Amino acid sequence: MAFTTVIVNFEAKPGQRDAVTGLLSQAIQHTITLPDCHDAILVVDDDHPERFYMVQKWTNADAHRAYAQSLMGNPKMDPVMALLASPPDSRYTTHHTSGGGEWGGPQHLEICSNDTAATQAFLTDVFGWRFNALMPGYDGFWAPGALAGGLRPKMPEEPAPQTVPYLVVDDLDERLARVQAAGGTVVVPIQEVPGAGRFFWFLDPGGLQLAVWETTPQG
Numbered sequence: 001m002a003f004t005t006v007i008v009n010f011e012a013k014p015g016q017r018d019a020v021t022g023l024l025s026q027a028i029q030h031t032i033t034l035p036d037c038h039d040a041i042l043v044v045d046d047d048h049p050e051r052f053y054m055v056q057k058w059t060n061a062d063a064h065r066a067y068a069q070s071l072m073g074n075p076k077m078d079p080v081m082a083l084l085a086s087p088p089d090s091r092y093t094t095h096h097t098s099g100g101g102e103w104g105g106p107q108h109l110e111i112c113s114n115d116t117a118a119t120q121a122f123l124t125d126v127f128g129w130r131f132n133a134l135m136p137g138y139d140g141f142w143a144p145g146a147l148a149g150g151l152r153p154k155m156p157e158e159p160a161p162q163t164v165p166y167l168v169v170d171d172l173d174e175r176l177a178r179v180q181a182a183g184g185t186v187v188v189p190i191q192e193v194p195g196a197g198r199f200f201w202f203l204d205p206g207g208l209q210l211a212v213w214e215t216t217p218q219g
Contacts, residue, residue, distance in 0.1 A: 004061045004092055008068075010052040011085040017050050020083050024052055031056060032196065033216070036063035038168070039108065039148050041140040043130040050085075053130075055142045061092045108166040108213065109149035112158065116151055164201065164211050172198050172214035179212070 012020040024042050031040045031054075038057045045051035058064040068090060071077055081087065113119035116139065123129040127143065131151065134140045139151045154161050169175045172190065179202050180186065187209065188201035197215040204210065 004058050004064065006056045006058055006061070006064050007091045008054040008056070009089045009091070010054065012050045012052070013083055013085050014050070016083040020050075020052065023080055023083070024054060028054065029195070031067075034067065036060075036067070038215070041134070041142055041148050042132045043142050044132060053142075055148060057148070064090070064092075108168070110152065110164040110166060110211070111149065111161070112152050112154045112164075113161050114154055116153055119151060162209065164209060166199065166211045166213040168213050168215070170214070172200070172212060175212050175214075176200060 010020060010024065021042075021044075028040045028042055031037050036059045038059070040054060040056040043053040043055060045053070056064065068088075072087075111119070120129075120131050120139065123141070123143075124131065130142045131139045132141075134150065137152055140148065141151055142148050149166075176186065176190065183205040185203045186200055187203055188199075188211075190198055190200045192198050195216065197213055199211055199213045201209060201211045
């Protein structure tokens with residue numbers, strides 16, 4: 001299944017940075033629930049804190065354009081536009097192909113660290129990664145090449161910091177049964193992220209740890 005990476009630029013008027021941050025964070029929570037959107041994070045420009053980038057992955061560019069046009073035609077957007085120095089500008093930058101009728105490939109990379117602040121500073125300074133707070137204890141990131149994911153503290157039960165790719169599927173329960181039938185071991189049972197989706201972690205017969213994600217259907 002092909003998808004398009006969209007980068008939408010925003011710039012807040014002087015003194016409106018916090019207001020814009022709050023509104024865009026709310027927008028992401030809605031955008032990620034749309035059936036044609038598979039990922040969305042907010043990135044703040046470290047050199048120009050009034051500038052924001054919303055990085056999204058859509059099934060195709062037309063789906064995003066239709067959504068953007070519906071927003072711009074909505075009078076409820078007028079207060080938001082009043083906080084911006086200029087209208088949002090969208091760039092369609094990267095096209096990928098993943099899977100067939102169901103995804104089955106890694107669409108989200110979760111990393112953990114003994115010191116998340118140090119990890120953020122290191123990856124930003126050395127490799128140009130961008131981070132933004134998604135929820136307490138969990139920061140989203142966007143890396144060059146449009147890789148997106150999350151950073152969290154290492155949990156006590158984890159022996160060491162690690163990286164966990166999330167494989168996206170259409171039917172989590174069916175895939176859990178297939179993992180177990182093929183000799184996989186579930187290490188984190190199905191968990192729900194309210195309003196977003198469900199996931200579980202497993203080890204394959206060779207000891208490789210992966211996670212599986214199912215997005216909650218909307219509408």
